[in-house]
């Protein structure tokens with residue numbers, strides 16, 4: 077288990093991370109989200125013991141086998157995939173034969189376009205990124221730290237990466253990653269921590285987070301007089317799309333039932349969907365509130 081307990085980090089009086097607490101257990105995935113400069117990389121660097129917190133405690137076993145994919149990718153361009161992967165493998169005590177086997181298996185799984193003897197400089201950005209992920213995964217780490225692993229990957233390759241991360245989770249690896257892509261947060265996270273200017277503005281499981289916001293979004297299609305709801309108490313905003321459809325934001329989630337009863341008086345309605353805001357919308361709301 078890893079635990080951050082009231083961890084802060086300051087640089088010359090500037091607080092990059094402010095009173096951060098979370099726990100991460102075996103086989104769990106935690107996503108760290110926040111705007112540029114929110115304190116994500118600083119958090120990773122403290123977890124890796126590259127830098128010390130200014131205050132608070134980080135509890136983790138010092139013997140953890142850690143796979144780390146930094147934001148600035150760190151492969152040697154002039155070296156072959158094989159040589160540098162074998163080098164990384166040796167750092168983690170893997171035998172050459174076993175390492176070669178793993179590298180090949182992972183290159184296939186992640187659909188790396190290139191030969192194991194190719195130099196990294198000949199790979200496309202996405203393929204180089206996948207090779208770097210393999211360097212972190214092949215020794216079955218106890219802890220995997222991925223700093224913006226999806227940046228520069230197309231959706232097909234992003235899905236391959238998601239599959240690989242879920243496989244690592246299944247084998248018991250603790251995973252912490254940062255991203256600006258909320259869709260991938262939704263696909264992967266057991267637990268989410270949202271930072272804004274170093275402060276934790278939201279944390280919990282996805283369910284906790286959605287429940288905190290409630291089903292405050294309403295899409296209606298097929299009702300002709302949606303304007304009449306404008307300005308009503310339970311309604312925060314109506315975005316009229318056309319004659320008979322609108323996106324509504326509710327102040328009061330229970331007002332959805334009043335609208336439902338009203339718009340279905342005449343019977344059938346093709347769309348009435350009262351749902352949670354997306355994680356993207358929640359993120360933007362929280363960023364606005366914290367400014």
Ligand SMILES: Nc1ncnc2c1ncn2[C@@H]1O[C@H](COP(=O)(O)OP(=O)(O)OP(=O)(O)O)[C@@H](O)[C@H]1O
Pocket residue numbers: 087090091092110111112113114115116117118119147
């Ligand atoms: N060594 C340092 N000295 C001074 N300030 C620093 C140092 N490292 C980071 N910072 C500052 O701390 C804040 C948090 O930086 P950090 O790199 O952790 O953000 P981030 O969330 O990873 O951002 P991004 O999404 O842009 O990668 C930023 O304002 C940054 O300028």
